[in-house]
Amino acid sequence: MKQVHLLTPVAGQLVPLESVHDPVFSQGMMGQGFGIEPTDGQVVAPISGKVTMVAASLHAIGFTGNNGLEVLVHLGIDTVELADRPPFKVNVQVGDTVEAGEKVAMMDLAAITSANKDTTVIMAVTNTADMVTKLTPELGEVRAGVVGAVVELKEHVAEASVVKGKGGKYxxxxxxxxxxxxxxxxxxxxxxxxxxxxxxxxxxxxxxxxxxxxxxxxxxxxxxxxxxxxxxxxxxxxxxxxxxxxxxxxxxxxxxxxxxxxxxxxxxxxxxMTPWQKVKHGFSSLIGVITGSMIPVIGLLAASGILKGILSLLKNFNLVSATTPTYVIINAMGDSVFYFLPIFVGFTAAKKLGADPVIMGIIGGVLTYPAIVGMATTGKVTGHLLGMAINANFFGIPVHVASYTYSIFPMIAGAWLASKLEPWLKRVIPTVLRMIFVPLFEVVIISGAIIIILGPIITALSGALAAGIVAIYKLSPAISGLIIGGFYQVLVIFGLHWAIIPIVVNDITTTGHSYLNAIVSATMVAQGGAVLAIALKSKFANIKELAWPATISAFCGVTEPAMYGINLKYGRAFITASIGGAVGGFLTGLFNVNMWGFAGSLIGVTSFINPKGLDFSFYGFLIASAIDLIVAFTLTWMFGFSDNDVKNVKKAPEKKHLGQQVAN
Missing domain, CATH: 3.30.1360.60 (Glucose permease domain IIB)
Known part of the structure; x- marks a missing residue:
């Protein structure tokens, strides 16, 4: 069987010819082919040969391939009506010789859309009757210049031979x-x-x-x-x-x-690598994936953190009640990016790890689906396994369904699984079925893996950590403050800190206060102090643009922008911030600082006022926070960051490439 390839003239979604909105093409009157809903205006030659036609309105280009195939590339539908001001630039003319994949034109997609015309690019083999037995398009998302269709030639047509080289060494x-x-x-x-x-x-x-x-x-x-x-x-x-x-x-x-x-x-x-180097490399790679997945949403997190902090302040001063529509609306504005974080992280982690971002975004939607959230929070508990409540079943198998709102680590793990599963699915599923069945299997398998396996594992780890933290706290408030203050934000990185939240909630709902939450608050101040030092010290505008809002967000009780955007990315800053958190936590425990509200960090100052009257908890909070902030700020300024760190990060790809060359 003789076959040739036709390349895609533009990037976009490749669709069957019969689905395009032009009856002349969709009914095959111009020959077999395919359509592409373009996402980019660059147009390349679909075949090697000669340019045989360029329409006066520039909306169509014809090619005759070296094997005799005559191919028409039609740019948009009804765009011939835009001939007075054509939204096209054609780089070739009749008689020019082109190579497959060579740039031949540009189309202004925005201009075509604004003129209420369809941007669909159509490619048809106009001498199909003489040359083609069958044309099979490669449906789905494509780049420009990749194989768009496999053409089976009729027996009398000469098969394309191997092109000889031009005399180069290889x-x-x-x-x-x-x-x-x-x-x-x-x-x-x-x-x-x-x-x-x-x-x-x-x-x-x-x-x-x-x-x-x-x-x-x-x-x-x-x-x-x-x-x-x-x-x-x-x-x-x-x-x-x-x-x-x-x-x-x-x-x-x-x-x-x-x-x-x-x-x-x-x-x-x-x-x-030695075993220890492998551990360090693995941890460094994991941190790189986490920060790389979070960087695109850092600005949103910082803005939302500031908004949540302002709302907490308004509530603490009784300017807004939590039961009013005003509170609910503003809270939704500040909380939505956190609540639906799995969707955003799924998208960005997939891009980082090489999986399909849209599919991972949908999987994030599965985890935040109201019925799943409801199952996790209010589902009937039928038993316990390894300390986890069994609150659902899957085909009769008892499982623990956790709440994934505000979480990031399950989605990063899911994106990693998808990056391994997706290539395998594309190898085993026929091309004509991929557009439907790759997303189908991926959503089912990855969602199931997270809900049935990864979620329970994370829940079990969280429960064990929570039990350990409570045990440490009972030993000594100062020692527990030192340990929790030093390591709490590490738990935040992996989403394990949610095991602590129920303990804090239980404390406040049963006793009206929480010593543990006061220690957690100190870690927020420390992260803010570290990123504040970077905001003041760095001379790079892009670092300052990230660091200043991250500082405000951390002092408003939301540390993710500070950690993922700056402190973790430059390594030592996270360590110096954690040391500051340990000092702040130690002093908070030593002073027996108590807390009567949820809002922490500097914005939560009113949470440290005893409803029965001002006591030393308020002053202890101010003293511990001031020292906490000074320690984190000073250590970061002196040891935790320099602009050379930014330069080294920027140069990392070049160094890696050099290392690759040396390695070989």
Missing amino acids: DELATQIIAQVGGPVNVKSVIHCITRVRFYLKDEGQANDEAIRNLKGVIDVAKAGGQYQVVIGPAVTDVYDAIVGQLGAGFGDADASAVAMEKEANRLAWQK
Whole structure:
């Protein structure tokens, strides 16, 4: 069977031709093809050959391929009516020779939309009757210049042969490799890592392993992860460039190659590490994923934290009652980003880890779905297992459903699982079924894994930590203040601090006060003190832009912006902040500072006023907070941060690349 590939002319959602809103194309009058709902206006050539037509209104470009296929790329629907001011710029003219994937035009999507026209890009093989037996589109989200359809040619049509090199050092090797993997028609796409050219083939059985191994310049052949890997060594980039140069730009994937290189570098580095280095590297990588997942929402968290702090202040001074609609509306404005945090974190963590962001956002929606939240908070408890309340069942299996609002760690773990599951699903599910069944299986499997396995594990860890903290607190308020103050914000990183909240709530609802909450408040002041030092010390405008609102947010009782945006990212600052928290917690416990409200940090000053009359808890809070803030600020200023830390973070990718080259 003779096959050729047609590349996607634009990036966007590739849809069947019959679904486009133009009867001339959708009914196949212009030949077989497909449509794309574009997300970017850059247009590339779908095939190598000559430009045979450019419409006067610039809305359509025709190509004749080297194999005789005649292809029409139609930019938008009814856009010919915009001929007086065409929203297109065409870089080619009739008679020009183009390579598949070469940039040929730009379309102004905003201008087309504002003119009430459809932006759908349609591609059709206009000589389908003479040339094509079957055209199979690769439906789903696509980039420009990737394989958009597989075309089966009629028997009398000559099959596209391997393009010969242009005389470069590695062109002959590239030609031989392409031929031995089954020719261009057997190649879906190709990427590379540090030492290997990695092919995604339609049929690995067509590749001649032994012949490729015996080629001069090839070290070995390997098969893993759905890839046919040709081991080249240090010259891999040159060989890859030669292969893509012969296949066409649309077959390469620079982004995927960069990811593969990073993974390969990490694998090689991991093999050389000592056990302790592996622990440090693993923890550093985890922190990198957490901060990378949180950075996009830090501004929202800071703004919401400030709003929540102002609302707490209004409530504490009895300017607004918690039962009024005013309070409810403002609280929703400040609390929504925290309540629905799993949705946002799912999206950003997926982008960080290479999974589908939209699917992970939907999974976050599953966890915050009202019925799930209700099941976790008010579900009937039918028993206990490992200290966890059994409040639901799944196909008859008793499970513990936890509350995931305000949480981040389950979603990051879920995104990691998705990054492993998604490639496997795409390998085993046929292309025509992926658009429906990949999201279906992913949502079911990842949501189920979080609710049935990860959630209970986190709950069990939280319960054990809570029991340990209570035990420590009973030993000595000062010692417990020192330990809790030093490590409480570490629990916040992993979402385990929610085990402490029920204890605080129980204290306040049963006794009207909470010594434990006073210690927790000290840790918030410390994080604010550390980020305040960075806001004043740094000369970088982008650091100041993050640090100032994070400082205000921390003093309003919300530390996530300070931690994820600044302190954790630059490492030592989180340690100096934690030392400040330990000092503040020690003094809070030593002074027996009590707290009669939920709102902590500096904004919660009125929570430390005893309803029966002002006592030393109020002054103890002021003293402990002042010393706490000074210690965190001073240590961070002196040891916890410098602008060189920012420069090192910015240079990290270059250093990694250098390390990769050295490693090989």
